[in-house]
Amino acid sequence: MTAQQRRLGDAALLTHGGARRILQMLDCEGEEARIVGGAVRNALLGEPFSEIDIATTALPDEIVRRAQSANLRSVPTGIEHGTVTLLVDGTPYEVTTLREDVETYGRKAKVAFGRDWRRDAERRDFTINALSLSRDGVVHDYVGGLADLDARRVRFIGDAAARIAEDYLRILRFFRFYAAYGEGEPDAAALHACIEGRAGLRGLSRERVRMEMLKLLRARRAVASVRLMTEAGLLTGILGGIAYLAAFERFTAIEVQCGASADAIRRLGALAVYVDEDATRLFERLRLSNAEHERLHSMAAQWWRIDAGMPAQAARALLYRLGPVRYADRLMLGWSRSPQGPDDSRWLALAGLPARWQTPTFPLAAADLIARGLGKGPALGAALREAEAAWIAADFPSDPAAIAAIADAAVTKHQA
Structure with a gap:
């Protein structure tokens, strides 16, 4: 073990049926595969995970070839970026070839497929999201994510301002992850970079902002994060x-x-x-x-x-x-x-x-009023609404005599 590794005590993530099959299929014959991202983070925290993402050294074509040999359906959901979705018993798993940035400009980046787990980790947003779990139960950390997870600290990988400039949605993601996983004071460099880059929020699509804000509001420390966003001068512009x-x-x-x-x-x-x-x-x-x-x-x-x-x-x-x-x-x-x-x-x-x-269910229908002599037309609808209002005002009686009296009164009032 090194300072950059930790063994995962709970093996539930590795024994998850679909993930286990995919790892066995890809983590062999000269290629390596690991579970990455949020599922690893949550497993270390003892929290539930909903999706399992897998990274591999295998190229997309090789992923598809091995999936076909294993009788697994593959969907090229983002194959130009190295992502193939594999379906195991109806459950989707995103499998992505390791990547490294060749050139970045805003949200767009020119990437190349690689085989370097460190370079792939360094492309991610926060240290706690850059952990990877190999099939032997070892968690690999190249950017200080384990220490940050222990401290409940949300920290950008590398220069915070540069990471935000790659995608300004990362400002909202910082506050969302702080709400979900953070404790104590926020990382000062991250907060400063978010404030400095706040103008970039105006260029985000409303759908992306909605997604992040609703996730943030569900988080356990939403109050603290919302207060922080207000103090930073960000929330008013969003809402x-x-x-x-x-x-x-x-x-x-x-x-x-x-x-x-x-x-x-x-x-x-x-x-x-x-x-x-x-x-x-x-x-x-x-x-x-x-x-x-x-x-x-x-x-x-x-x-x-x-x-x-x-x-x-x-x-x-x-x-x-x-x-x-x-x-x-x-x-x-x-x-x-x-x-x-x-x-x-x-x-x-x-x-x-x-x-x-x-x-209770309103006990009268149009047929009940028609049976009392009220003809079809606008008066019938008005009488039915009035009867329901009277029934509610009488505190929802169930006695047949009381209900009949309400119907009679409505019909009498609206008969020509």
Whole structure:
């Protein structure tokens, strides 16, 4: 063992079915293959990993040839850059030939395939992302990633400003990885380079910014990272408006009290939505999906009318109209901006309503009103809506007599 190596105690990553097959196929006959990147980092931290990427000295054509011999399907997803996706039992694995930069200019780089693991590691963004794991269980580190991982330090490889100039998205990736893996004070050189290069953020596509921001907001230390971005003067330019940092911090504490998972869109609303115009601005600036926009729009709709003293009947009516997800969205937003704290028992009771009360189905249909003599047409739809409103106002009665009375009243009012 050297200072640049460490044996991985948990072999789950190496015994993962698809990865094991690919390593056996490529790590032989004069070629070498290793697991690289985030999966290695997370395995060392004891955290789950979702994707396994593999690097190899084998050229793309050789990867494809060996895959065919092993009856594995290969997809040339980025073969000009050395990447082939192999499918093992339906699961995709990206396999990339080692590369080294010949010339770099902005996001584009002229690269050449190589066989030098150090040169390949030095192309990556952060030291903790440049670790590689060989089939014998040894983690190889060429850039100080193991020490940084132990210290929970997010640090660029080489000169931070130069790495950012290669791709300005790395500014957001720095804050995202700091939110996910960092502890303590951020790396000073990295933070300074991010601030110096902030103008480059304006040239990024909205889709790329959206992806990084939503990942950041789900991270365990999102509050600390968002605060750091604000202090660095970066967040306002990304969101295009005010960030409500104190309320955002309370919101994450409320999630803990409620046992709620970190929902990126819900957190985005807590951070940056006050009125409906905010939801529309974020939709445009981050190119959110229509469904994401609708959730933010729903959060903005009169959240200030919800308070800890909300009557149980009114809470049930809100849950019925919004459904469990949007009910939680709006309730938690109002709670985070209320005078009460995250442990307030009244808010907790309101938040627990979806678990205690199953929203009923409206028991009337158009046919019920037609059977009472109301003809088809606009009046029928209006009467049905009015009947539903009356049923909600009566606190969702299930008694047939009460339901019949509601139907009769609606028909009487709308009959010509």
